Amino acid sequence: MSSINPNFHFRKASEPSVSELMDGVLNQNLTALSKAITLVESGLPHHRRMANELIDGLLPHAGKSHRIGITGVPGVGKSTFIESFGLQLIERGHRVAVLAIDPTSSISHGSILGDKTRMNELAAHPNAFIRPTPSGGNLGGVHRKTRESILLCEAFGFDRIIVETVGVGQSETAVHHMTDVFLLLLLSGAGDELQGIKRGIMEMADLLVIHKADGENRVKAERAMAEVKSAIRLFPTPPSGWLPEVQTLSSIEKIGFDSLFQKLDRFFNHSMNKGFFDFNRKEQSLAWMKDALGDSLFFWLENQSDFHEKWKLQEEKVLLQQKSPFSAVSEILQNYLPQ
Amino acid sequence: MSSINPNFHFRKASEPSVSELMDGVLNQNLTALSKAITLVESGLPHHRRMANELIDGLLPHAGKSHRIGITGVPGVGKSTFIESFGLQLIERGHRVAVLAIDPTSSISHGSILGDKTRMNELAAHPNAFIRPTPSGGNLGGVHRKTRESILLCEAFGFDRIIVETVGVGQSETAVHHMTDVFLLLLLSGAGDELQGIKRGIMEMADLLVIHKADGENRVKAERAMAEVKSAIRLFPTPPSGWLPEVQTLSSIEKIGFDSLFQKLDRFFNHSMNKGFFDFNRKEQSLAWMKDALGDSLFFWLENQSDFHEKWKLQEEKVLLQQKSPFSAVSEILQNYLPQ
Numbered sequence: 001m002s003s004i005n006p007n008f009h010f011r012k013a014s015e016p017s018v019s020e021l022m023d024g025v026l027n028q029n030l031t032a033l034s035k036a037i038t039l040v041e042s043g044l045p046h047h048r049r050m051a052n053e054l055i056d057g058l059l060p061h062a063g064k065s066h067r068i069g070i071t072g073v074p075g076v077g078k079s080t081f082i083e084s085f086g087l088q089l090i091e092r093g094h095r096v097a098v099l100a101i102d103p104t105s106s107i108s109h110g111s112i113l114g115d116k117t118r119m120n121e122l123a124a125h126p127n128a129f130i131r132p133t134p135s136g137g138n139l140g141g142v143h144r145k146t147r148e149s150i151l152l153c154e155a156f157g158f159d160r161i162i163v164e165t166v167g168v169g170q171s172e173t174a175v176h177h178m179t180d181v182f183l184l185l186l187l188s189g190a191g192d193e194l195q196g197i198k199r200g201i202m203e204m205a206d207l208l209v210i211h212k213a214d215g216e217n218r219v220k221a222e223r224a225m226a227e228v229k230s231a232i233r234l235f236p237t238p239p240s241g242w243l244p245e246v247q248t249l250s251s252i253e254k255i256g257f258d259s260l261f262q263k264l265d266r267f268f269n270h271s272m273n274k275g276f277f278d279f280n281r282k283e284q285s286l287a288w289m290k291d292a293l294g295d296s297l298f299f300w301l302e303n304q305s306d307f308h309e310k311w312k313l314q315e316e317k318v319l320l321q322q323k324s325p326f327s328a329v330s331e332i333l334q335n336y337l338p339q
Numbered sequence: 340m341s342s343i344n345p346n347f348h349f350r351k352a353s354e355p356s357v358s359e360l361m362d363g364v365l366n367q368n369l370t371a372l373s374k375a376i377t378l379v380e381s382g383l384p385h386h387r388r389m390a391n392e393l394i395d396g397l398l399p400h401a402g403k404s405h406r407i408g409i410t411g412v413p414g415v416g417k418s419t420f421i422e423s424f425g426l427q428l429i430e431r432g433h434r435v436a437v438l439a440i441d442p443t444s445s446i447s448h449g450s451i452l453g454d455k456t457r458m459n460e461l462a463a464h465p466n467a468f469i470r471p472t473p474s475g476g477n478l479g480g481v482h483r484k485t486r487e488s489i490l491l492c493e494a495f496g497f498d499r500i501i502v503e504t505v506g507v508g509q510s511e512t513a514v515h516h517m518t519d520v521f522l523l524l525l526l527s528g529a530g531d532e533l534q535g536i537k538r539g540i541m542e543m544a545d546l547l548v549i550h551k552a553d554g555e556n557r558v559k560a561e562r563a564m565a566e567v568k569s570a571i572r573l574f575p576t577p578p579s580g581w582l583p584e585v586q587t588l589s590s591i592e593k594i595g596f597d598s599l600f601q602k603l604d605r606f607f608n609h610s611m612n613k614g615f616f617d618f619n620r621k622e623q624s625l626a627w628m629k630d631a632l633g634d635s636l637f638f639w640l641e642n643q644s645d646f647h648e649k650w651k652l653q654e655e656k657v658l659l660q661q662k663s664p665f666s667a668v669s670e671i672l673q674n675y676l677p678q
Contacts, residue, residue, distance in 0.1 A: 052666035059660050144665065151663070202573070203542070231570045234541070285657050289664035296668050297636045300676050318624050321398050324490070325628035326483065327391035329635050337639050338677055 018053045025058060025156050030129065033156050037131055040148040043299075055148055058155035063281070065154045066268060069175040070164045071201065072185030077211050077251060078164055081185060083119040084251040086162065088261070090127045094160045097129045097153035098122070101146050101165040101175055129158060143174045144295060147288060150178065176204045177284055180277060181267055185211045188224035202228075203235050205244055207263055213248035213256065221248040240276045242267060304336050357392045364397060364495050369468065372495050376470055379487040394487055397494035402620070404493045405607060408514040409503045410540065411524030416550050416590060417503055420524060422458040423590040425501065427600070429466045433499045436468045436492035437461070440485050440504040440514055468497060482513045483634060486627060489517065515543045516623055519616060520606055522546045527556065527563035541567075542574050544583055546602055552587035552595065560587040579615045581606060643675050 016024070016035055024032020040051040072078050086096045098119070123130045131149060150161050163179055165171045176182050184205035202208070208228055213221035228246050237243065245263050249256030271277040301307055314328035323331075355363070355374055363371020379390040411417050425435045437458070462469045470488060489500050502518055504510045515521050523544035541547070547567055552560035567585050576582065584602050588595030610616040640646055653667035662670075 048665075049669075052663065052669055055663040056661075056666050059663060063660065148663070148665070227569075227573060230566075231573050234566065234570050282658055285664060286654065289654065289657055289667060292664045292668040293637075293640075293672075294633055296665070296672055297640075297676075298632075300672070301632075301636075315625065315628065318628055319621055321402065322395075324391065324394040324398060324487070325624060325631045326387075326487070326635070327395050328628060329631040330388075330391055333632075333635055333639070337636075338675075 018050050018057070021054055022057045025152060026061060028157055033129065033152060034131075036152050037145075037149050040152065041145045051148065055151055058151060061155040062151040063154060065150075065159045065161050066181070066264075067150060067161045067163065067179040068264075069179035069182040070162055070185065071172050071175060071182075072211070073187070076185045076187050078185060079119055080251045081209075081211060081249075082162060082164060083122045084254065084257065085260075086119070086122045086128055087125070088257055089160050090125060092261075095127045095158045096122070096160045096162065097131070097150075097156075097158035098162045098164065099131050099146055099149050099153070101143065101163065101171045129153065129156075143171070143178070144292070146174075147178050172201045172204065177287060180271065180280065181206050181264065183207045183209060185209050186224065186228065187211060188213075188217065188220040202232070204238075206238070206240070206242055206267055207260070208232070208244060208246045209256070209260065210246070210248045212250065214250035214253045218248070218250075224248075240271055240280070241274060242270055242276075301336060307332070307336070310335065357389050357396070360393055361396050364491060365400060367496055372468065372491060373470075375491050376484075376488050379491065380484045390487065394490055397490060401490040401493040404489075404498045404500050405520070405603075406489060406500045406502065406518040407603075408518035408521040409501055409524065410511050410514060410521075411550065412526070415524045415526050417524060418458055419590045420548075420550060420588075421501060421503060422461045423593065423596065424599075425458070425461045425467055426464065427596055428499050429464060431600070434466045434468075434497045435461070435499045435501065436470070436495075436497040437501045437503065438470050438485055438488050438492070440482065440502065440510045468492065468495075482510070482517070482630070485513075486517050511540045511543065516626060519610065519619065520545045520603065522548060524548050524550045525563065525567065526550060527552075527559040541571070543577075545577070545579070545581055545606055546599070547571070547583060547585045548595070548599065549585070549587045551589065553589035553592045557587070557589075563587075579610055579619070580613055581609050581615075640675065646671070646675070649674065 016032070021032055021036045021039065025036055036054060039047055039054065042048070042051070070078065070082065072081075082098060086098060089096050119130060122128050146163060150163065153161055161179075163175050165175045182205050184201060184207070186208060188210055210221045210224045210228070225246050225248050232244050232246065235244070247256055247259055247263070249260060268277070271280070310332045314323065314332055317323040318325050318328050355371070360371055360375045360378065364375055375393060378386055378393065381387070381390070409417065409421065421437060425437060428435050458469060461467050485502060489502065492500055500518075502514050504514045521544050523540060523546070525547060527549055549560045549563045549567070564585050564587050571583050571585065574583070586595055586598055586602070588599060607616070610619070649671045653662065653671055656662040657664050657667050
């Protein structure tokens with residue numbers, strides 16, 4: 001597999017056309033890919049129309065990757081893990097794109113943004129692409145951006161897409177719904193507890209990795225693994241029919257990756273042989289269409305005059321129990337929807 | 340506390356006005372309550388307007404109850420449990436309304452409907468009210484109906500509202516979002532596993548009850564309790580700050596109810612003292628308002644001409660990867676939304 005061609009020149013500096021972006025992405029021009037992602041991240045209506053056209057044009061070239069969701073609380077060592085994991089994927093002949101969802105970044109001004117600088121070696125590799133989290137916008141918007149960025153990266157030729165998220169918000173479910181496999185990084189805590197993982201997330205995981213199983217931590221990590229194993233026995237079998245697997249891993253001592261890659265291979269074999277892989281992708285597309293409907297309706301509404309003022313006013317009435325939520329919403333909508 | 344007055348006569352038989360319904364509910368007329376619930380369950384636009392007016396008028400009288408969510412898989416013995424639980428609440432001086440959410444009922448023609456006949460003793464009690472699940476409509480609509488029914492029952496004077504759901508669908512999250520406490524009924528399985536509980540639900544529970552801990556089952560139930568206890572230690576502390584409690588219970592042998600009532604008292608003391616009760620209700624109202632916005636927009640759209648045909652057409656294109664979900668949705672919406 002050839003590495004990415006950095007010598008393809010991009011014609012216009014400012015606002016490239018859809019066909020220029022499309023050619024650029026298909027010709028593996030990284031500047032074009034970056035600009036294409038910037039386009040899908042834009043909230044401007046004419047950019048949205050262009051983005052739709054671009055994505056539609058690239059769709060036939062997208063889809064041919066393994067989409068790997070990775071989550072874990074801050075401090076679990078996601079960047080260190082992804083750097084090692086990504087480099088080993090590249091060694092195995094893959095091209096790796098790393099995308100991030102971080103709904104808190106519009107508040108904290110990009111907590112994952114800093115990750116790019118921490119994944120130095122991976123970021124510098126010609127077969128890797130790291131895109132910091134899209135900032136701003138509502139959650140639905142952020143998810144849309146990441147989903148479309150996945151397609152762009154695939155059309156470009158990346159065959160392993162890592163979508164990471166901080167394990168503190170609602171975005172885990174979103175990542176779960178846009179990836180083929182879901183990997184949860186855990187930390188053995190001070191006592192015998194696993195620290196800080198958000199409710200419901202453990203049950204979405206296909207692979208659970210007790211991270212930082214190095215040095216003195218190894219014993220604690222083994223104990224945590226046993227606990228997690230007995231806990232997940234209580235969980236129901238996920239829709240894929242795959243029984244979640246648990247292991248320890250050390251990114252700094254590079255222990256556990258072989259075992260992880262074997263598990264991933266087994267997962268994808270299982271998932272493809274059982275037809276779950278395709279089924280899941282189709283289900284995800286339909287779910288995405290429903291999300292898109294909601295997002296588009298909200299987007300339209302948010303751009304109507306005085307919508308936010310009217311919303312705030314009714315919100316206060318609801319909190320004071322002067323109005324029911326439905327009646328409040330009816331009153332707002334009758335200003336905007338044609339009868 | 341006086342029992343419900345069955346002698347209040349209702350003036351019109353067919354279509355009562357909003358003020359008649361309001362008076363009826365406030366005067367504890369059960370026919371008026373039933374008709375009011377039928378009104379909020381109706382999908383007709385003029386009924387929706389009436390329902391909004393009714394709910395707004397009754398809001399100042401609503402809210403003064405403990406809303407108790409109960410879930411568990413079919414076969415866990417929910418009806419038996421609720422009957423015993425409800426009768427004991429009444430013995431303690433409460434008035435009990437039982438509402439049900441069952442998103443499958445429009446397919447199975449009311450699987451919970453049959454429960455009413457199974458909760459004979461409770462259903463016949465003058466201080467109890469059992470309303471079978473609303474049938475038909477989309478999930479959002481079903482949730483709306485239940486939320487508004489809660490308010491109607493509260494305005495009537497019921498101070499303990501039980502909202503039950505089958506533990507097989509998405510409605511558990513909805514019930515969790517409309518109640519103050521969430522109780523999960525579990526069954527000890529054939530082996531040492533807990534059977535069939537849906538992913539993510541265990542982590543939402545404030546109280547976990549291993550049900551049918553009677554006869555030969557008692558030992559298995561105790562063992563299941565120990566397992567659940569060690570599993571939930573791994574879960575994060577819920578927003579209420581309350582650490583979920585686990586116990587065994589037998590509805591037929593009436594063992595475990597005292598302990599359950601003590602736990603419920605402790606839960607509500609904790610929740611009210613820490614300010615979580617009010618905080619949670621406010622958060623629920625705001626979340627409900629957002630849901631209402633989505634529901635209302637979808638409702639409007641579904642009533643536009645050819646919407647379903649257009650949706651189906653685009654859905655096929657999305658599945659064939661000829662169109663991205665966003666672009667498909669844009670094409671549909673430009674027919675309906677004013678620019």
